[in-house]
Amino acid sequence: PPATPASLAAQLAKKNPAAKGAGADSAAAAQNVGPLARLLTMPGRLGVALRDTARMNALLRSPEAKAILPPNLALLWSVKPTLVGPQEYLELNPIKKTRDGQAPVAGEVVADARQDYDQSGHPEVSMSMNPSGAKKWQRMTAANIGRQVGIVLDDYVYSDPVVQGEIAGGNTSISGNFSIEEAQDLANVLKAGKLPAPTRIVEEAVVGPSLGKEAINQGLYSSLAGLLIIMVFMAAYYGRAGLVADAALLFNMFLILGVLAAFQTALTLPGIAGLILVIASSVDANVLIFERIREELDHGLSLNDAINAGYSRAFSAIFDSNVTTMLIAVILGFFGTGPVQNFAITLGIGVLTSFLSAVFVSRLIIEALVKGKEISKITFSTFLSRNLFKNVNFDIVGKRKIAYIFSTVVIVIGFVLMYLQGGPNLGVDFTGGRAYVIDFNKNMVASDVADVLRPAFKGAGIEVKQYGADSRLRVTTSYLATDESQTADQTVLTTLNQGLSKFSADAPAIKSTSKVGATIADDIKRTSVLSLGLTLLGIFVYVLFRFEKWQYSMAAVIALFHDALLVIASYPIARAFGLNYEMDQIFVAAVLSVIGFSMNDTVVIYDRVREYLRENPKLTFAQVVNPALNSTFSRTMITFTTVFLVVAVLYIFGGETLRSFSFAMMIGIIFGTYSSLFIATPIILDTYGKKEERERLAAGEDVADLTGGTPTLSRSTVS
Structure with missing residues (x-):
């Protein structure tokens, strides 16, 4: 320090323009002079009461204080307060600055620091330096024997030991009235000081209030419009059961908002987009259940038995689809940044609440409506839907080669256009x-x-x-x-x-x-690719675990990768028609959301195939694949319609901020539905189904001829 605390306090008092007089010592100065010196009330040291630190900071920043203090002096606070009697004080440490404002010995020269004990068994800190630092330390200690050396991190003084003598070799012991915890903290500070970590802003956004309000209103209004459209559609298609689904949906919305509020999660525009996806997935669960109930009613079950069977048979498909969506939310939450993380949080919470509302809340309401009644007024269809998608019998797998060619052509066209356009239209997120x-x-x-x-x-x-x-x-x-x-x-x-x-x-x-920043842009690109890769890997492992055949997993991953490529290819194709959308972080969230949506469809079909094979052990995969696809066709089309309507509303009314996201979602929903029918399950037929049938025929098993038409499927009754 260039001055003792007492002399510095007196100097501040004497030169303060607000002073009423001059004094020779700090005590007199503190009593007789202006506000700066009056704050220096720490007995025997230069410091202030803990409650006065903000006032002292304000005064030290004033032009008068800057005129008084020597240019080579820095006043830095101690990191911890000192208790003197009943009062806590924070010491101001006068630190001598070099001409360039840097410390004479910087933290990078510290080779190691650790908590140790002195000869008396008291805690101390042992520090060692590299050769360059040892030479600087030797010169510095030799020139400052009897004076204090400040150990400073982030402009806070952690310790100010007195130099007892010249220290050669760079090995130093710092002793004092330390507790073990304080000695360990100081050792950690010394080791941390050798890690240069300059702070710089690598990503920031400033939104004017009018633009922000406009974007929020567009997102909210489009969300409410989408919610209303879904509720009207469900009531029109399923009658009174649709009203039950609407009640469960509203419960789900209140539950999501309550959880978000409890965790103080901000609902950003990507969060609103995640909320819309949650609405769609919640409706999908109800559609699965209601379609199964309608099937059971068509097979002659009573209403109560049909309700029990519908919920039981739909549970595995709902569970699997929710797990795959949650997997995507977790991966986005860990590896996404900023808006993508907010989207992931909303999506993850929504998956849990949707499962609760669809599987339990809607069932409680429906069972309460039919309990103890021989004739119930609840309906699961209306005159609009009663005969819709009945007796569907498309030869879907027979068209699989046409689908393979179509997808290949679209993907090739998209990537050729991307090359001709000078590469993908990456947003600032990816380019910096x-x-x-x-x-x-x-x-x-x-x-x-x-x-x-x-x-x-x-x-x-x-x-x-x-x-x-x-x-x-x-x-x-x-x-x-x-x-x-x-x-x-x-x-x-x-x-x-x-x-x-x-x-x-x-x-x-x-x-x-x-x-x-360019650095964070590289990080975003890397984490985006990693997120996609981990999502596909996670889905591969989960499908393998649930369906026990690697062909199911491979077909699912190929179909999902196909969906991602088609969404990417759609951007240069749209650009060729004058629709210029950027690929940014929200685009990545959209692609992963499409993967989740497509996987839901695929899992539902896989689940129906597994059900048919279990109940008809003499049939092969090749024989049940078309019936499975046709039996889930109504659910597939209803889910596609509801989700597409919501995303279309978001695209039209959601504003420019969410337009790229909603465009990717619309394309992805179309091709995700298409791939579930024409890509995923047909690939299993080509890689496993044909081989299975040949093996069983060669073994002489009683297997119906595939060319003999659709086989009759037996079914068990679930009550």
Whole structure:
């Protein structure tokens, strides 16, 4: 320290412009002078009462204090308060600064530090340095014998031991009135100090209040519209049972919002998108149950027996589909960042509450309505749906080769277009850079603005497009993308404003900004690929566990990978028709959501195939695959309709922020439904079913001829 606490306090008191007089010592100064010195009340040391630290910080930042304090002096707080009598004080440590403001001996020279004991058995800290640090330490200790050395981390003084003598070799013992815990903490601080960890902003977003309010309203209104559409559809299709499903759905919504509120989870726009997906999955569970109940009623069961059988038979499919969706939510939660994590949290909570509301709440209501009644008014169909999808008998697997060719052609076209367009249209999340949403007072042509801004950004990548309205543009640039400093942020903003100055008559106003550093962009790309890979691996393992044949797992993963490729290919195809959507973090969430939706469909079909094989052991996979696909066709189409309607509403009314997500979801729902019917199960037929039938025929088993038409399936009664 350049001065003793008493002399420094007196100096502060004497030179304070608010002083009423001068004093020779700190006690007199504290009594007779202005506010700065009056706070220095720690007995014998330079410090203040713990309650006065905020006032001291404010005073030390004042111009008067800066004029008084020597330029080579830094006043740093101790990390822990000191108890003097009944009062806690926080000490201010006068630290001598070097010309460059750096510590004479920095933390990277510390080779090791550990808690130890001195000759008297008291805790101390043993520290060793590398050769370079040992030389600096020797010079520093030799020049400061009898003085204190501050051990500082993040501008807090953790210890200020007195130098007893010159220390050569870099091995040092720091003793004092330490407890074991304090000595361990100090050792950890010394070791942590050798890890350079500069803080820099790698991702940030600033949204103006008007734009944020508009986006939130669009998301909420579209969600409510989607919820209303589903409720009307369920009531129109299933009658009074549909009203029960609507009640369970509303219960589910209140339960989700309650859990989100309990955990203080913010409901962002991606969270709203996750909520819509949850609504759809909740309805899907009810559709599965109601379709099974209708099947049991068609087979002649009484209403009570049909309800019991419907819930029992649908349970395994509901359970498996919810587990696969939860798997996606967990993977997104661990490896996603920012908005993707919020989407994952909402989706994960929604999966649990949907399972509860569909399997238990709706059953309680339905059983209460039919309990003790010979004739119940509850219905599971209306005049609109009574004969819909009845006696469906499509030769779905017979069209599988056409489906294989169609999918291959679409994927190839998409990726060829992507190559011709200069690569995928990646968003700032994946490329790094800065994006700005700008409002004008009239409709603007995006290409005209881009032509003006391009020279200002010195050839760096720039994209300008309409964003929700003809008078609103989104400008994305990679200019200075690798420089994540605040200076670079200001430089890019200044460059943008200079370019926009040519449109000053159109009153350009920046409504929101976002930035993703190049480092975090690489991380996002890596975690996105990892998330997709882990999702497919997890589904492979789970399907193998549940269905006990690797062909089921392989077919499911191929179909899901097929869905992901088709969604990716749809973006350059849409771009060729003037629909320019970016691939960003939310796009990754959409792809994984599509995988979850498609897997739900596939699991339902797999479950029906397994059921038919168990109840008809003489039949082969090849013989039950078409009946299984046809028997689940009504459920597949109803679920597709409800989910597609919700996502279509989100696409139309959800605003530009969610448009890329909803576009990917719409494409994914179409192809996910298609792949469940024409890709996943037919692949099992090609890899396992034909082989099984040949083996059983060769063994002389009693197996019906596949070419002899659809076999008659027997079924057990579940009560």
